[in-house]
Amino acid sequence: MTEPPATPDPVPGRTGPAAPPADPGPAGVSVRARGLGHRFSGTADLFTGLDFDLLPGEVVGVCGPSGCGKSTLLSILAGWLPPHTGTLETTGIERTGWVFQNPFGVPGRTALDHVVLPLLAKGLDRAGAETLAGTAMADFRLEAVRDRPFRELSGGEAQRLMLARAVCSAPDLLLVDEPTAQLDLRTAGTVNRTLGAIARAGTIVVIATHDPHTREACTRVLDLAVAAGASSGGEDDGEDGGAAGAAAAGGRTPAPGAPPDGGAAP
Numbered sequence: 440m441t442e443p444p445a446t447p448d449p450v451p452g453r454t455g456p457a458a459p460p461a462d463p464g465p466a467g468v469s470v471r472a473r474g475l476g477h478r479f480s481g482t483a484d485l486f487t488g489l490d491f492d493l494l495p496g497e498v499v500g501v502c503g504p505s506g507c508g509k510s511t512l513l514s515i516l517a518g519w520l521p522p523h524t525g526t527l528e529t530t531g532i533e534r535t536g537w538v539f540q541n542p543f544g545v546p547g548r549t550a551l552d553h554v555v556l557p558l559l560a561k562g563l564d565r566a567g568a569e570t571l572a573g574t575a576m577a578d579f580r581l582e583a584v585r586d587r588p589f590r591e592l593s594g595g596e597a598q599r600l601m602l603a604r605a606v607c608s609a610p611d612l613l614l615v616d617e618p619t620a621q622l623d624l625r626t627a628g629t630v631n632r633t634l635g636a637i638a639r640a641g642t643i644v645v646i647a648t649h650d651p652h653t654r655e656a657c658t659r660v661l662d663l664a665v666a667a668g669a670s671s672g673g674e675d676d677g678e679d680g681g682a683a684g685a686a687a688a689g690g691r692t693p694a695p696g697a698p699p700d701g702g703a704a705p
């Protein structure tokens with residue numbers, strides 16, 4: 440059996456087994472993973488031994504090549520999939536939002552209708568809900584498509600619409616799959632800054648991404664290429680720089696409870 444390291448693991452987002460419990464912070468919200476690993480029946484280990492704590496204010500990038508298990512880790516964080524090994528403890532997570540890369544909507548309903556829905560469900564009247572929805576849509580540069588039916592939206596618009604809707608649900612944990620893959624640089628920058636602002640408002644934001652700009656906008660990176668020991672998992676698509684490149688690129692890990700810098704000011 441391998442002796443546990445005495446000092447924190449240098450791999451970004453991983454700490455040694457002696458890491459203290461996550462400080463749930465004033466809002467009492469946290470996610471604590473210890474020894475997390477997953478494999479599907481018939482596959483090799485996608486990742487093993489992940490130790491990390493997630494706290495409000497963080498934008499955590501889940502990075503690594505295609506097929507390394509990024510979406511799988513999001514499923515585990517959402518509680519949809521039990522990990523093959525390790526434990527995941529959540530504190531104070533009452534609402535989890537997940538924005539898929541290819542979201543579904545109601546084809547004939549307007550973009551605004553989609554964002555208004557969670558606000559009406561919370562008890563706001565239509566006028567109040569439309570005001571807040573309009574603000575969330577503007578944050579994601581969706582003013583121009585406000586009254587367009589969902590079926591007419593582009594893939595990138597549809598995904599940003601779901602981000603705006605997720606924000607209006609005020610989740611404690613927001614999981615986002617490849618939010619900038621379909622976007623031009625300027626719009627991607629807006630999305631990254633908005634996600635940073637959402638985190639600073641008290642949400643834990645976790646983003647699965649290949650995009651180096653999005654990775655750079657994250658306050659911390661969980662690199663699954665590194666977590667897999669570069670021995671299994673997906674193919675290197677070149678966008679992440681592969682296991683070695685990804686390990687070298689690292690990520691910024693703020694002190695627990697410290698405000699993230701993230702380059703993600705709104």
Ligand SMILES: Nc1ncnc2c1ncn2[C@@H]1O[C@H](COP(=O)(O)OP(=O)(O)OP(=O)(O)O)[C@@H](O)[C@H]1O
Pocket residue numbers: 479480482485503504505506507508509510511512647673
């Ligand atoms: N239910 C399942 N049963 C078996 N294998 C699965 C299942 N779901 C995913 N996989 C496999 O697990 C691996 C990781 O999949 P996952 O979707 O998590 O990768 P990813 O890193 O998100 O990939 P991408 O960047 O291409 O979206 C892939 O090889 C995939 O084929």
